[in-house]
Amino acid sequence: MGRSYFVDETVEKYLGGLLADPGSCVTGFLAGQSSPQRDFVVLAVQTPQRESEGQLKSSRGSGPLDDIDVEWVTEHARQVSRMLPGGLCILGLFLVTPPELSKDAQNTLKRLIFAMDKCISKGRLWELTEEDVTDRVTLHICSKTKKTVCKTLDVKDPKSSAKPADWKYQTCVSSSWPMLTCSVEVDLQIPLTGSSSDNTDKCMKDCLTRWAKQIEAGNCLISGRQALDDSELISAQKKNLKTTHRQTFPARILVSDEQPELDERSSALVQLCSGSVRVRGVVHCRAYIHNNKPKARHAVQAIKRDIINTVSSRVEMFLEDLLISEGSRKGLCTGQQALPRRVFAPMPFSGLSVCDYMFPDESTADVADRLKEMLDWETPEEDIDISLESNQLFSPELEMTDSHSDDSRKHVISEVQVENPHIHKAPQYYAGVAVAATIALLATATSLLYFSE
Amino acid sequence: MVYSEECAIIFRLKGILEFACQLDNPNGSQSQSTISKSFQGLRSKVSSKNIVFTVCNSPILIWPNTGFQSSMESLTEASACGDILQYIESDDGGSKKTLKKKDKKRSGHTVVNLKLLFEVTDPAGNEAPSLIRVDTQQHCVKMPLHLDCVLSVTTEESLASVCTGLVETLRKQLAEMEEVVQRYRKGSSFLVPQPFHFQLPEPAGLTTVIYPAGVPDSQLQAIREDLHRKFELPSDRPYLRRANAFHFPDVAYKDGYLRNPHIHLNPPNIEDAKLYLVQGVYIYHHYMQDRVDDDGWGCAYRSLQTICSWFQQQGYVETAVPTHTQIQQALVDVGDKEPRFVGSRQWIGSIEVQVVLNQLLGVTSKILFVSQGSELATKGRELANHFQTEGTPVMIGGGVLAHTILGVAWSENSGQIRFLILDPHYTGGEDLQTITDKGWCGWKGPEFWDQNAYYNLCLPQRPKTI
Numbered sequence: 001m002g003r004s005y006f007v008d009e010t011v012e013k014y015l016g017g018l019l020a021d022p023g024s025c026v027t028g029f030l031a032g033q034s035s036p037q038r039d040f041v042v043l044a045v046q047t048p049q050r051e052s053e054g055q056l057k058s059s060r061g062s063g064p065l066d067d068i069d070v071e072w073v074t075e076h077a078r079q080v081s082r083m084l085p086g087g088l089c090i091l092g093l094f095l096v097t098p099p100e101l102s103k104d105a106q107n108t109l110k111r112l113i114f115a116m117d118k119c120i121s122k123g124r125l126w127e128l129t130e131e132d133v134t135d136r137v138t139l140h141i142c143s144k145t146k147k148t149v150c151k152t153l154d155v156k157d158p159k160s161s162a163k164p165a166d167w168k169y170q171t172c173v174s175s176s177w178p179m180l181t182c183s184v185e186v187d188l189q190i191p192l193t194g195s196s197s198d199n200t201d202k203c204m205k206d207c208l209t210r211w212a213k214q215i216e217a218g219n220c221l222i223s224g225r226q227a228l229d230d231s232e233l234i235s236a237q238k239k240n241l242k243t244t245h246r247q248t249f250p251a252r253i254l255v256s257d258e259q260p261e262l263d264e265r266s267s268a269l270v271q272l273c274s275g276s277v278r279v280r281g282v283v284h285c286r287a288y289i290h291n292n293k294p295k296a297r298h299a300v301q302a303i304k305r306d307i308i309n310t311v312s313s314r315v316e317m318f319l320e321d322l323l324i325s326e327g328s329r330k331g332l333c334t335g336q337q338a339l340p341r342r343v344f345a346p347m348p349f350s351g352l353s354v355c356d357y358m359f360p361d362e363s364t365a366d367v368a369d370r371l372k373e374m375l376d377w378e379t380p381e382e383d384i385d386i387s388l389e390s391n392q393l394f395s396p397e398l399e400m401t402d403s404h405s406d407d408s409r410k411h412v413i414s415e416v417q418v419e420n421p422h423i424h425k426a427p428q429y430y431a432g433v434a435v436a437a438t439i440a441l442l443a444t445a446t447s448l449l450y451f452s453e
Numbered sequence: 454m455v456y457s458e459e460c461a462i463i464f465r466l467k468g469i470l471e472f473a474c475q476l477d478n479p480n481g482s483q484s485q486s487t488i489s490k491s492f493q494g495l496r497s498k499v500s501s502k503n504i505v506f507t508v509c510n511s512p513i514l515i516w517p518n519t520g521f522q523s524s525m526e527s528l529t530e531a532s533a534c535g536d537i538l539q540y541i542e543s544d545d546g547g548s549k550k551t552l553k554k555k556d557k558k559r560s561g562h563t564v565v566n567l568k569l570l571f572e573v574t575d576p577a578g579n580e581a582p583s584l585i586r587v588d589t590q591q592h593c594v595k596m597p598l599h600l601d602c603v604l605s606v607t608t609e610e611s612l613a614s615v616c617t618g619l620v621e622t623l624r625k626q627l628a629e630m631e632e633v634v635q636r637y638r639k640g641s642s643f644l645v646p647q648p649f650h651f652q653l654p655e656p657a658g659l660t661t662v663i664y665p666a667g668v669p670d671s672q673l674q675a676i677r678e679d680l681h682r683k684f685e686l687p688s689d690r691p692y693l694r695r696a697n698a699f700h701f702p703d704v705a706y707k708d709g710y711l712r713n714p715h716i717h718l719n720p721p722n723i724e725d726a727k728l729y730l731v732q733g734v735y736i737y738h739h740y741m742q743d744r745v746d747d748d749g750w751g752c753a754y755r756s757l758q759t760i761c762s763w764f765q766q767q768g769y770v771e772t773a774v775p776t777h778t779q780i781q782q783a784l785v786d787v788g789d790k791e792p793r794f795v796g797s798r799q800w801i802g803s804i805e806v807q808v809v810l811n812q813l814l815g816v817t818s819k820i821l822f823v824s825q826g827s828e829l830a831t832k833g834r835e836l837a838n839h840f841q842t843e844g845t846p847v848m849i850g851g852g853v854l855a856h857t858i859l860g861v862a863w864s865e866n867s868g869q870i871r872f873l874i875l876d877p878h879y880t881g882g883e884d885l886q887t888i889t890d891k892g893w894c895g896w897k898g899p900e901f902w903d904q905n906a907y908y909n910l911c912l913p914q915r916p917k918t919i
Binding site: 182183184185186189191215218219221224225226251252253254255256257258263265267268269270271272274275276277278279280281282283284311314315333334335336337338339340341342388390391392393 | 569
């Protein structure tokens with residue numbers, strides 16, 4: 001028995017409205033939520049066009065299918081997956097082809113799905129559990145007949161073949177999905193052993209992974225109750241309320257400082273470090289859960305993963321950005337620097353939200369541009385909520401060092417450095433290949449958003 | 454023994470706090486104050502509104518520092534802390550009713566275990582995260598502090614005062630840990646401070662002492678002397694060695710042996726008789742244990758093992774209880790036996806027990822000789838004195854058997870006597886019910902002894918040390 005995908009009819013409209021040049025293909029991703037019994041698709045977005053200065057689009061292969069830039073498609077999916085709040089993820093890809101290419105479409109989709117999954121799971125700090133659905137959906141649409149073929153591929157098993165799946169359109173799939181929110185204080189002290197910036201990245205990743213495990217192991221309270229067993233999220237009495245509006249549940253996370261690797265020692269672990277990095281601040285988190293008898297523990301998992309993702313995404317983005325701007329591997333400079341802050345905007349069509357990360361020198365106009373590019377959707381600037389995380393930086397208290405004078409302490413905590421304005425205007429969206437060229441300043445013209453080779 | 458209605462509850466709060474600090478120069482003068490500042494930070498952390506107590510095996514959560522919030526509406530700050538008990542599920546699925554009434558009487562304490570957690574949601578501000586990089590070469594020190602606080606209260610005490618008491622105890626424990634860390638620090642070598650609980654005579658009661666990990670008891674003599682003075686403890690018996698640590702009634706022993714099976718027995722009904730029993734904890738060693746088949750020849754060895762376990766449990770020695778082979782080797786080492794004795798199934802007697810106790814444990818023993826079993830009935834005063842002053846288990850060998858005497862019930866007026874016997878000839882498993890029901894640990898009258906055989910008793914003397 002195959003999987004069933006319940007798809008919002010706005011997605012149907014979007015897919016129907018896609019224009020493809022005759023003979024060419026359109027790719028894009030599908031996003032939503034999987035549950036063990038069924039899956040929900042709430043968003044479809046086509047891959048943005050990639051323009052390059054020299055026309056590299058001379059046929060390399062035997063047709064438009066081979067021309068599909070796998071890296072570009074997967075990179076788009078990877079960047080968008082950072083924009084999805086907890087509970088939501090990229091469920092699969094769609095491909096629109098002219099009738100003559102339909103027979104090869106499945107192979108292309110298979111290639112794309114596996115590449116995309118590999119790309120998305122790279123930076124992940126949490127492990128998949130047995131309950132996580134590893135099937136990804138592929139939707140093939142014939143541009144002439146509009147006929148759709150829906151199949152699933154299990155990304156756990158590269159040798160498996162595609163299985164048929166149901167694709168059903170429904171109205172308002174996600175309108176009553178409950179939302180969990182919380183604000184989490186993060187304060188990580190990361191000692192840096194070694195001096196190369198590769199080492200810095202590794203130290204930071206190790207520390208973040210340990211922190212992620214703490215969050216995963218923590219107790220979670222939803223609306224004041226602990227989800228201890230297999231209970232449902234919305235108790236029986238609340239179900240009787242015929243609510244069409246979205247319920248919001250505040251979540252609370254309680255952690256303990258377990259450190260199994262240090263437990264058996266009779267003396268402290270002392271490392272000689274070349275420096276340290278501290279990540280400190282408050283992150284605002286959100287997760288959605290479907291409303292088909294959701295279990296409390298799935299909701300807990302969704303919000304915990306969002307907490308972990310938002311911190312790791314920002315750090316990742318910051319370091320990626322640094323890599324572009326510095327060019328050489330100079331690494332982090334001393335002092336305090338703001339990580340990009342999270343802002344929320346309404347998701348196309350559904351009532352859910354998406355998020356984006358705004359660097360200190362950016363404005364809502366920049367965010368709107370990025371949303372347009374990534375999600376193929378116009379967002380009025382006033383709909384972008386930037387109030388949830390403040391752009392004030394906390395003032396660090398007494399540092400726990402034994403520097404000899406107050407002066408030296410001031411020395412290490414310099415003022416907030418405002419990054420070179422050029423860098424942040426560029427979207428996070430780039431092909432992942434080594435970039436050497438300078439980045440153009442953002443203007444309204446979208447063409448300036450792409451790197452020159 | 455009067456069963457008090459207001460029985461004590463011990464609240465035990467455990468949690469882990471990571472101690473971390475960065476030292477520019479571990480040997481410099483500034484490091485002490487840096488370490489101090491880190492500890493101060495930890496004390497603030499436990500006083501902050503983010504700490505949460507969770508009651509183990511229950512759905513109860515308490516925020517002690519936010520004007521007392523609890524996750525259970527029926528538990529408020531004014532509730533009696535004994536009310537918590539009804540929400541706790543015991544591990545065996547049943548309720549406290551399954552515990553035999555007399556066992557509950559004897560253990561006297563109910564333990565409520567709490568775990569320390571920190572809330573990371575509900576922050577003070579909403580500043581988005583930033584990254585701060587410091588580029589000085591530093592020594593980064595990290596160690597987990599295993600906090601373990603106890604508070605002994607009556608069931609009527611209010612929850613609010615229990616929580617305040619626990620927070621206070623946390624702060625105090627951190628201060629004591631800091632002291633231990635600073636005292637034993639050598640440059641960048643830090644010893645982990647570990648809490649131990651001891652049941653001291655009133656008025657001290659259940660007391661917690663912090664010892665540095667890795668430093669053996671033998672090197673902590675001076676600390677113990679100070680504490681003995683502080684708590685007005687006699688200076689000739691150990692109360693504060695690590696092995697003497699209080700055993701919480703709800704924690705199972707990991708080794709699977711039975712300890713003090715005699716406490717489950719009813720004393721014999723003799724008019725006027727007083728009980729003189731072994732003091733402290735011993736382990737019941739008997740035939741067939743540890744996969745050694747010594748059925749028929751090992752009884753004195755097992756009695757010796759029980760005695761050795763007593764010295765180990767009370768903290769006089771740190772060595773493990775010797776095996777049959779080790780006992781035999783000890784006798785060879787002192788020249789008492791030929792080398793081929795090792796590995797044999799030869800019996801030993803009280804004299805050999807005395808020799809081995811001296812050789813392996815440094816313990817001296819007195820030997821009491823009785824020419825006829827019937828005479829044992831007249832030894833009431835001597836045995837009573839022994840249990841009062843030394844309190845060690847006694848090995849008795851005679852006829853063809855060896856036993857352990859754990860105490861006497863003796864009337865000074867009538868001379869009537871009963872002996873509390875621990876029988877090493879038991880070949881079954883560690884089944885308390887069988888052992889007490891079938892008399893493998895039980896009270897025996899003077900007729901128990903072979904009236905015509907002669908007996909030797911080995912009375913181990915307690916070393917006068919702390």
